[in-house]
Amino acid sequence: MSVIYDRVALVGLGLIAGSMSLAMRENGLAGEVVGYARSADTRRIAQEIGLVDRVADDLAEAVAGADLVVLAVPVGAMGAIAAQIAPHLKPGAVVTDVGSVKQAVVEAVAPHIPQDVHFIPGHPLAGTEHSGPRSGFATLFVNRWWLLTPDEGADPEQVARLTRLIRGMGASVEIMDAARHDLVLAVTSHTPHLIAYTMVGVADHLKRVTQSEVVKYSAAGFRDFTRIAASDPVMWRDVFLQNKEAVLDILGRFAEELFVLQRAIRMEDGEHLQEYFTRTRAIRRGIIEAGQDTAAPDFGRSSAAEKPLAPPEE
Amino acid sequence: MSVIYDRVALVGLGLIAGSMSLAMRENGLAGEVVGYARSADTRRIAQEIGLVDRVADDLAEAVAGADLVVLAVPVGAMGAIAAQIAPHLKPGAVVTDVGSVKQAVVEAVAPHIPQDVHFIPGHPLAGTEHSGPRSGFATLFVNRWWLLTPDEGADPEQVARLTRLIRGMGASVEIMDAARHDLVLAVTSHTPHLIAYTMVGVADHLKRVTQSEVVKYSAAGFRDFTRIAASDPVMWRDVFLQNKEAVLDILGRFAEELFVLQRAIRMEDGEHLQEYFTRTRAIRRGIIEAGQDTAAPDFGRSSAAEKPLAPPEE
Numbered sequence: 001m002s003v004i005y006d007r008v009a010l011v012g013l014g015l016i017a018g019s020m021s022l023a024m025r026e027n028g029l030a031g032e033v034v035g036y037a038r039s040a041d042t043r044r045i046a047q048e049i050g051l052v053d054r055v056a057d058d059l060a061e062a063v064a065g066a067d068l069v070v071l072a073v074p075v076g077a078m079g080a081i082a083a084q085i086a087p088h089l090k091p092g093a094v095v096t097d098v099g100s101v102k103q104a105v106v107e108a109v110a111p112h113i114p115q116d117v118h119f120i121p122g123h124p125l126a127g128t129e130h131s132g133p134r135s136g137f138a139t140l141f142v143n144r145w146w147l148l149t150p151d152e153g154a155d156p157e158q159v160a161r162l163t164r165l166i167r168g169m170g171a172s173v174e175i176m177d178a179a180r181h182d183l184v185l186a187v188t189s190h191t192p193h194l195i196a197y198t199m200v201g202v203a204d205h206l207k208r209v210t211q212s213e214v215v216k217y218s219a220a221g222f223r224d225f226t227r228i229a230a231s232d233p234v235m236w237r238d239v240f241l242q243n244k245e246a247v248l249d250i251l252g253r254f255a256e257e258l259f260v261l262q263r264a265i266r267m268e269d270g271e272h273l274q275e276y277f278t279r280t281r282a283i284r285r286g287i288i289e290a291g292q293d294t295a296a297p298d299f300g301r302s303s304a305a306e307k308p309l310a311p312p313e314e
Numbered sequence: 315m316s317v318i319y320d321r322v323a324l325v326g327l328g329l330i331a332g333s334m335s336l337a338m339r340e341n342g343l344a345g346e347v348v349g350y351a352r353s354a355d356t357r358r359i360a361q362e363i364g365l366v367d368r369v370a371d372d373l374a375e376a377v378a379g380a381d382l383v384v385l386a387v388p389v390g391a392m393g394a395i396a397a398q399i400a401p402h403l404k405p406g407a408v409v410t411d412v413g414s415v416k417q418a419v420v421e422a423v424a425p426h427i428p429q430d431v432h433f434i435p436g437h438p439l440a441g442t443e444h445s446g447p448r449s450g451f452a453t454l455f456v457n458r459w460w461l462l463t464p465d466e467g468a469d470p471e472q473v474a475r476l477t478r479l480i481r482g483m484g485a486s487v488e489i490m491d492a493a494r495h496d497l498v499l500a501v502t503s504h505t506p507h508l509i510a511y512t513m514v515g516v517a518d519h520l521k522r523v524t525q526s527e528v529v530k531y532s533a534a535g536f537r538d539f540t541r542i543a544a545s546d547p548v549m550w551r552d553v554f555l556q557n558k559e560a561v562l563d564i565l566g567r568f569a570e571e572l573f574v575l576q577r578a579i580r581m582e583d584g585e586h587l588q589e590y591f592t593r594t595r596a597i598r599r600g601i602i603e604a605g606q607d608t609a610a611p612d613f614g615r616s617s618a619a620e621k622p623l624a625p626p627e628e
Contacts, residue, residue, distance in 0.1 A: 076584075125531055129598065145531055184527045187517050192535040194579075195509055198572045200594040202564065203501050205571075213498045215600045217439055217459055221510070222502040223601050224538045230598035233591035240579045240587055250516065251576050255569070257519075258512045262565050265508075265554045270390075273554055277547035280514040284443065284544035286529040287537050 004165045005094075006031035009066035011059065011081055013037040013046045014232070015127060016098045017072035018136025021052045023169035026138045030165075036062035037133070038073075045133045060088040068165070071097035071109070076238035079108030091116040094158055098124055100185060100235070102149045102178035104242035110151075118158040121178065123147045123185075124171060129230040142170030149178040186246035190239055191254060194247065196228035197236075318479045319408075320345035323380035325373065325395055327351040327360045328546070329441060330412045331386035332450025335366045337483035340452045344479075350376035351447070352387075359447045374402040382479070385411035385423070390552035393422030405430040408472055412438055414499060414549070416463045416492035418556035424465075432472040437461045437495065438485060439503075443544040456484030463492040500560035504553055505568060508561065510542035511550075 008030040010017040017035065024030040035052035036059055037043050047055045056062035063069050063085045071078050078097055089095065095117055099105045102121050113119040126144040128135065146166045150159050163173045176184075203214045203222065218226065240247055264272040322344040324331040331349065338344040349366035350373055351357050361369045370376035377383050377399045385392050392411055403409065409431055413419045416435050427433040440458040442449065460480045464473050477487045490498075517528045517536065532540065554561055578586040 147531075184531055187520055187528055188531045188536040190535075191516075192513055192539050194575060195513060195572070196535070197591055197594050198568060198575055199506055199509060200597050201575075201590060202505075202567050202571050204593060204597055205567070206501055206564075212600075212604070214501055215597065215604050217461075217498055217502045218601050218604075221504075221506040221542055224542060225506050226594070226598040226601055228535055228538060229591070229594040231591075231595075233588050233595065236591050237584050237588040241582055241584055244579055244582070247579060248576065250520075251572070251579075253516050253519070254512060255572065255576075257516050258509070258565070258569065261508060261512055261515075262562065262569075265558055265561060265565075268555055268558070270551050270555055274547050274551040276515060277511055277543070277545075277550050279518060280511050280540070280543040281545075281547060283514050283518055283529065284540040286526075287532045287540055290526070290529050290532075 002028070003031050004029050004161060004168065005067040007066045008033050008068045008070065009056075009063045010035045010052060010070050010072055011037075011062060011085070012072035013042050013051060013133045014072060015131050015135040015140070016124060017070060018046075018051050018133055019126075019138065019140035020070065020072070020098075020136075020169065022136055022138035023141060024165070025053075027168050029168045030068075034062050034066065042133050049134065051133055051136065059084050063088050063090075063093075065090055067093055068162070069093060069095045071095065071099070074232075074235045074238040075099040075101050075105055075242045078105050079112070082109040082112040086112045086114060089114060089117045092118075094118045094120060094162060096120050096122045096148075096162060098122060099242075100189065100239045101242040102147075102181045106149070106151070106178055118155055120154060120159055120162050121149045122162070122166075123149075123181065124166075125189075126171070127231070129227050131232040131235070139170065141166070144171045146171040146173050147176050147181055148173060149176050149181050151178075182243050182246045183249075186243055186250045190243055190247050191250040193228055193231065193236060194240065194251065195254065196225040199225045200229040316342070317345050318343050318475060318482065319381040321380045322347050322382045322384065323370075323377045324349045324366060324384050324386055325351075325376060325399070326386035327356050327365060327447045328386060329445050329449040329454070330438060331384060332360075332365050332447055333440075333452065333454035334384065334386070334412075334450075334483065336450055336452035337455060338479070339367075341482050343482045344382075348376050348380065356447050363448065365447055365450070373398050377402050377404075377407075379404055381407055382476070383407060383409045385409065385413070388546075388549045388552040389413040389415050389419055389556045392419050393426070396423040396426040400426045400428060403428060403431045406432075408432045408434060408476060410434050410436045410462075410476060412436060413556075414503065414553045415556040416461075416495045420463070420465070420492055432469055434462055434464045434468060434473055434476050435492065436463070436476070436480075437499075438480075440485070441545070443541050445546040445549070453484065455480070458485045460485040460487050461490050461495055462487060463490050463495050496557050496560045497563075500557055500564045504557055504561050505564040507542055507545065507550060508554065508565065509568070510539040513539045514543040 013035050021033045033052045034054045034056050035046055036056045043055050071081055097105055106121055110119055124141055124146045126140050166173050327349050335347045347366045348368045348370050349360055350370045357369050411419055420435055424433055438455055438460045440454050480487050
């Protein structure tokens with residue numbers, strides 16, 4: 001693949017930025033990848049493990065001369081970063097971000113972007129429960145969606161160029177309206193995360209009752225929640241604060257729905273329960289057909305993670 | 315491994331019974347495995363794929379002469395089955411079950427069990443979102459817990475014998491009080507399932523708003539919920555009806571907790587959110603340390619399920 005941007009600056013060196021660096025370098029998509037993180041510790045680790053071609057010691061140095069600047073910090077920090085880098089951006093450069101919320105980022109970042117710089121907000125739907133400079137890997141974006149929410153005045157050529165970079169890392173690009181993005185993600189990601197956090201919190205309170213039993217017998221469903229609830233706390237704090245309206249809307253519907261099911265249990269309305277559970281099963285089928293998950297039982301975890309049967313005892 | 319029961323009868327031929335048959339046969343734990351299912355279709359499929367050594371056409375025939383009878387039907391059906399098989403049980407035989415609820419099963423089954431037959435209730439903490447006679451596999455129980463809840467008068471020798479069979483299939487056995495079992499499972503399994511069903515139901519209602527977008531962009535958290543919510547509807551209907559009190563108790567705590575987080579979002583109390591999310595992360599660590607899940611990012615799904623990077627375009 002040929003180089004798409006001569007110099008890429010990554011602001012923030014966590015899971016997403018680290019994976020981008022590895023994917024761009026593995027596929028020869030960038031001439032040079034420069035990285036900056038606020039924490040000196042993160043910068044040192046990035047240096048040690050060679051996460052980027054060059055670690056910059058301040059923001060101005062990081063973005064100077066960059067053809068693409070990627071804001072990969074918690075959503076709540078984007079506005080301040082944009083204000084700081086604005087005077088140092090190269091004319092004609094592209095600024096994008098990888099935040100999980102789009103309207104709030106646009107409102108915080110766009111006013112700072114100079115006239116001669118292109119701002120194309122983005123959101124890769126990829127991640128794991130791990131975070132930090134050691135958590136990235138080159139194939140994180142393969143077969144994943146990467147949503148871009150450029151405004152109407154965006155330069156189509158620059159959107160196409162950024163799209164080529166993203167495709168080069170293995171992802172598929174979709175253009176979307178920022179408000180719609182925030183609603184869809186409130187359903188598919190933000191609210192599920194909040195619910196998982198809540199369920200794990202309930203179990204935590206019960207720890208004294210059930211001691212280690214909650215952990216010990218977690219395989220029966222709970223452990224899937226704990227994986228989601230192990231995601232980066234600061235990133236998620238910002239997501240909920242910045243996509244507040246959509247999340248509160250979906251949470252309201254969720255609570256309503258939960259009370260209806262709770263009532264069905266209390267009234268022993270088995271028909272209602274069975275009918276409901278049958279309907280939800282069909283959605284799973286849709287997701288597998290859409291190629292967004294594996295049909296392997298239990299994510300293929302049962303066969304991969306286990307040791308083989310114990311040898312005969314006698 | 316040597317034969318532990320000369321004849322094992324499986325009543326019900328779904329995921330758990332099918333996996334037991336395959337595991338017992340692969341490890342030479344049973345002289346003969348006889349299977350019965352109420353549905354003629356299931357019996358025909360079991361016959362065709364050789365799931366058991368012999369398919370019986372009625373309940374009496376299935377359990378006749380069996381040294382171990384396994385009730386592997388939805389929890390709500392256990393009592394009626396117990397009543398039907400009781401006159402045909404061999405003196406000295408062991409009856410066990412694999413239901414996800416224990417107190418209700420004991421109440422429904424125990425009164426029918428003859429004096430000269432041993433009833434040892436059980437629950438393997440293993441499963442996938444698949445069901446039916448084709449869904450079983452021999453390694454389902456490997457490294458999983460299998461809880462037994464015998465009453466105080468149970469014959470220790472018979473409990474030890476059943477334990478040997480279970481260990482031979484790769485699982486670890488723990489003895490537990492039935493009431494405690496139901497509370498712990500309400501936390502680790504039943505309530506998480508109900509919540510996942512609810513969230514998927516909310517998304518289903520929103521389908522007209524977001525069309526296929528919910529499915530398309532499910533990778534961001536939601537798909538983990540859909541896997542849980544794809545589990546067998548009849549089995550789960552019965553679980554909620556039969557473990558009603560414990561589930562309603564945990565659901566009440568969950569709703570309380572959710573409202574506190576919802577309020578923190580509304581009041582923009584970022585400190586509370588971040589602190590909460592940091593605490594839940596620690597529980598995940600506990601589960602990985604307890605060997606109940608893989609530490610691989612995203613269950614190792616990212617690397618296993620995806621195709622490699624696309625070849626260069628130019």
